[in-house]
Amino acid sequence: MALLLNEDEKMLQESAQGFFTEKAPVKQLRELRDTQDETGYSKPLWAEMAEMGFASVLVPEEYGGVDMGFMAAGLISEEMGRNLTASPFLSTAVLAAQALKSHANDEQKNTYFPQICSGETTFAVAVDETNKHNPSGISLMAAASGNGFKLHGKKTMVVDGHTADQLLVVAKTENGTTVFIVPKDAKGLEIERTIMADSRNAARITFDNVEVTGEQVLGLVGEGDDILDSVLNAGRAILAAEMLGASSQVAENTNSYLRERKQFGRIIGEFQALQHRASHLYCELELARSAVYAALTALDKSGDDVGNVVGMAKAKLGSVAKLAALEAVQLHGGMGMTDELDVGLYLKRIRVTQELLGDSDYHLENSAKGKGY
Amino acid sequence: MEEFRKETRAWLEENCPPKMREPLRNEKDACWGGRNWVFQSEDQKIWLERMAAKGWTAPSWPKEYGGGGLTRAEAKVLQQEMNAIGARSPLHSFGIWMLGPALLKFGSEEQRLRYLPEICRGEIRWCQGYSEPNAGSDLASLATKAEDKGDHFLVNGQKVWTSYADQADWIFCLVRTDNTGKKHHGISFVLFDMESDGVSTKPILLISGRSPFCETFFEDVKVPKENLVGELDKGWSIAKYLLTHEREMIGDYGEVKPLSQIIAENCYTPNPILRAKIAEFEVDAWAFAQTMSRMVMEAKAGASLGAKSSMLKYYGTELNKRRYELMMDLAGHDGLEWESERSNDGQLARSWLRTKGNSIEGGTSEIQLNIISKHILQLPGA
Structure with a gap:
């Protein structure tokens, strides 16, 4: 198992580090929030990410992508996590790209991959319907109608769904589940932007007998569960990498604060009660890093155990990132409660990533079941 | 390497007695060697002799000191092939695990030639004299005195927590040879x-x-x-080196049976609350195992682990304590039996109690957290 970065990966990490610190630092998220930006992310930034090859990191070379694999995608995601960068990377470059790569037909690949690579088209994947992630409980119906289908039902927490040009919609069909590619302007579609606690965006989407043709089926009818498996594993690992970045950064901010802040005439980092909390967190973050690397490597090697490994990584990051965020607020004292510091922004983003594509409880439950108890 | 694997497999197949491929049933099944060792069986004796003749009780030590002279990769293959047939370790030895690495790094050529081969053959059993009644976590304040008497030192004092001192033949010991300066100075390794x-x-x-x-x-x-190792008064650097080494070892419990397997084998049905704790534990144990592998790779790539060994020691021992608490929870009444054949003389209960020392010996968890604060997080000293 490759738990160390090779030279190429180190170079990519450095370039991503430089890129996001310069082009999309936390300040950018504040601006997007404070100006109530319509898109919720910087379009020029996404165009530059496309130029850098970040948007096409999972797209095969024959379709114009850089096809660097999951470890690379994870390193990019980690740097975005450090900077709280808002972008359609997860929804378009990871979830949609993976869905297309694993199951789309040639025509769909020829149509959509170049659009992803250039950054001109963004996607959103519509899976969840209730307050908790539950991909095995899809109830949005796709009823056969003529040569096509009619989609009826609701989706919620569709990340970047308010700006996406195309939606990948998971629906229940007669035999199992099926994924449909639905353009944002389809008739009967109602998209409501939901601004979330982390100042990022999602959408609640209502489908009122939206008509789709057979050509809009991604892959084959009834293949939805396989597509979901592949898409969700990719998304969870990339989210875990983002959580690693966010939690590492907020822990570093906290340690800096412990080295500067004075009370009782001493630097507060001298107090053992605080030192031990910071050191325990450091250990947890090392475990978190190993878990993320193991998950990304498993995806790149696509072994049998991918789902289990990725699930364990998402479970671990759920609890470690949460710990990092909570310790950050507490150890910053009153300052941690202010909007002036970035700590709160990390707490909020981490809370959202904890929930996305299954929280720790969800993945622990799966892991226990998978091991037969 | 495939050739080496083939040869190793064939050699083990021929030379490892079948009884030495069975799991250890109790402490006596682990062979510690030494002047007074009574072999549990002829097989135990033969297995040690054969492995020692190959130098495979210390596979990666140089041949001239009784080791196998294997490269890291070869030593790993040997371990894998032994694991594959369930071969027992031929020799448990503080000489191999602790004193040997210190002598290889700090000892004189004469000392290496004298002590290492008999360690490899399991002829001399060593113990470690570190802690004292008033020098536990604050080890450097140790007071056992060694006075210079010309051709010898005269040693007076007391050690405590000396593992198997009553069965050991020799001791490697920290003594105070100077108490005029700072406490880390004036310690010698004899x-x-x-x-x-x-x-x-x-x-x-x-x-x-x-x-x-x-x-x-x-x-x-x-x-x-x-019998002085390294320089007079400068034994603290050897002590620290060995402690780091020991910490990496204490944190690593090797391949242990997953709790899920214990549940299956015993048909346990944990209630939902216990089940949740087990699921959480198993994810942590997995992430820790990944971290161990990552650290091994980093060390191989040439990066010194340094204070990260404190992370492994801290997390590994706390994890092991959690594991035994959960095993006791799972076993319920069965885990409480202290003296019965059925419980193998209270094996589980006694092991559970033994694990409580994991986060104390070799530097307490709190000391490890101090080290991380100081050396990794660069937090100021109090």
Whole structure:
């Protein structure tokens, strides 16, 4: 198992580090929030990410992508996590790209991959319907109608769904589940932007007998569960990498604060009660890093155990990132409660990533079941 | 490497007695060697002799010191092939695990040639004299005195928590040779025979009902000058080196049976709350195992682990304590039996109690967190 970065990966990490610190630092998220930006992310930034090859990191070379694999995608995601960068990377470059790569037909690949690579088209994947992630409980119906289908039902927490040009919609069909590619302007579609606690965006989407043709089926009818498996594993690992970045950064901010802040005439980092909390967190973050690397490597090697490994990584990051965020607020004292510091922004983003594509409880439950108890 | 694997497999197949491929049933099944060792069986003796003849009790040590002279990769293959047939370790030895690495790094050529081969052959059993009644976590304040008497040191004082001192032949010991400067200065690392006049031991009965540790007393013990390892007064660097080494080892419990397997084998049905704790534990254990592998890779790539060994020690031992708490929870009434054949003389309960020491020995969890704060997080000292 490759738990160390090779030279190429180190170079990519450095370039991503430089890129996001310069082009999309936390300040950018504040601006997007404070100006109530319509898109919720910087379009020029996404165009530059496309130029850098970040948007096409999972797209095969024959379709114009850089096809660097999951470890690379994870390193990019980690740097975005450090900077709280808002972008359609997860929804378009990871979830949609993976869905297309694993199951789309040639025509769909020829149509959509170049659009992803250039950054001109963004996607959103519509899976969840209730307050908790539950991909095995899809109830949005796709009823056969003529040569096509009619989609009826609701989706919620569709990340970047308010700006996406195309939606990948998971629906229940007669035999199992099926994924449909639905353009944002389809008739009967109602998209409501939901601004979330982390100042990022999602959408609640209502489908009122939206008509789709057979050509809009991604892959084959009834293949939805396989597509979901592949898409969700990719998304969870990339989210875990983002959580690693966010939690590492907020822990570093906290340690800096412990080295500067004075009370009782001493630097507060001298107090053992605080030192031990910071050191325990450091250990947890090392475990978190190993878990993320193991998950990304498993995806790149696509072994049998991918789902289990990725699930364990998402479970671990759920609890470690949460710990990092909570310790950050507490150890910053009153300052941690202010909007002036970035700590709160990390707490909020981490809370959202904890929930996305299954929280720790969800993945622990799966892991226990998978091991037969 | 495939050729080496093939040869190794064939050699093990031919030379490892079938009985030595069975899991250890109790402590006596682990062979510790030494002058007074009574082999549990002829197989145990043969297995040690054959492995020692190959130099495979210390596979990666140089051949001239009784080791196998294997490269890291070859040593790994050997371990894999032994695991594959369930071969027992031929020799448990503080000489191999602890003193050897220190002598290889700090010892003189003469000392290496004298002590290492007999360690590899399992002829001399060593113990470690570090902690004292008033020098536990604050190890550097140790006071066992070694006075310069010309051709020898005269050692007086007391050690505590000396593992298996009552069964050991020799001791590697930290003594104070100068108390005029800072406490880290003036500590020396010496070796001597436990049969020397003035050495006595007294086992300490633990909560597990067993006595793996002793108090060790020194009264006018004569230690020849040539038994000093490294420089006089500079033994602290050897002690630290060994502690780091020990910490990496304590944190690593090797391949242990997953709790899920224990549940399946015993048909346990944990209630939902226990089940949730187990699921959480298993994810942590997995992430820790990944971290161990990552650290091994980093070390191989040439990066020194340094204070990260404190992370492994801290997390590994806390994890092991959690594991045994969960095993006790799972076993319920069965786990409480203390003296019965069915429970293998309270194996689980006694092991559970033994694990409580994991986060104390080799530097407490709190000391490890101090080290991380200081050396990794660069937090200021109090």
